[in-house]
Amino acid sequence: MMAVIIFVVSILTLLQFFVSYSRSLIAESRGHELSEQAREICGLTARTAAGHQFRRLSELIALCPESGGDGSTLLVVSAYFHLLSFLRRLSAWSIPSAAAWIESERGGCTYAAAVVLDRRIAYNRTIMAQQTSHLI
């Protein structure tokens, strides 16, 4: 009985801590100003991003070599995005009013992914520039 109670309470706190941790990563990425080129590639305007662009951005990120340490951010944000997508499907018939909040959260995940992509593009450009200067 005790183990069941601990299991249920732990799952609830795990969800809360995980959501807060993911939100802290997203809030942190909001402080990053996207470059003009990254916005163009991602199809984003100002600081808003739509949830449906997340998958495309993830595919683009997979094409860029990692710039060091951002893979774990993407993993957590990706897990949060999938949790939100699951909740969206669930809330469609149970709590329709939650849809707007879930969509804005998914947008936050997309923005965080765009920041990762932007950093990777910048990193790859630097590497390319270094290689070109060595060749010349």
Added chain:
Amino acid sequence: MVGPVNYSIWLAVVLVELVSLVCLLWRRAFSQHFTLLLYLCSCLATDIGNFSILKTSGYDSNAYFYFYFYAESMLTICLYFVLMNLYSHVFSDMGVGKYIRAGAMLILAGTAGISYYMVATSASRFVTHFVVELGQNLYFVGVVLTYLLWGAMAKLRENRTRLMQLVLSMGVYVSLSAGSYALNNLYPNHGFWQYYFPITSMWLPASWAYTFLKVPEDARLATASVLVPNQ
């Protein structure tokens, strides 16, 4: 017997812990967060011990079982020291560090005592049952303490990003571990656990490595942006 999957997981765990240790030393955060360094070193020592016993005695041996769960209990106690360190950082301005340390020690002793009492009064009286019960209870008290700390941080409008991420990642880890131990207590004889526990143990060092590598010491984040939706 030990297979290539066990080897790969063990290597991945050790690598993540080493990377986290290097990040902590590289950012010169060890003086501020000495307990994190202590925890990572204990993890590495435990991994080496675990692996040598696993290799000589095998996964199904009693030696491995005892070593694994007692070492886990020691690591959980180290985790309490990390938690105390986080508490003292959050309440540094109030000068209540002494009381926090005393309180945490009392809770730790109380949890061990209650776990022993629960097993001693049960019909089976297995020592092996005690270590699983102790692990489950220690992690659960960790969940409660981390939850209280996070609540206090929200109330005090703590805005240090690094501290916030350290506490939240700790919350994720202790909740995950408490839930897993509870499930292990309910369904103990499943081969899945030999892969599951080492994989989940990578979360804490990986998140610490990220925090120390990417989040500067002076970074600030409004607590409201983490708590309140759309702010």
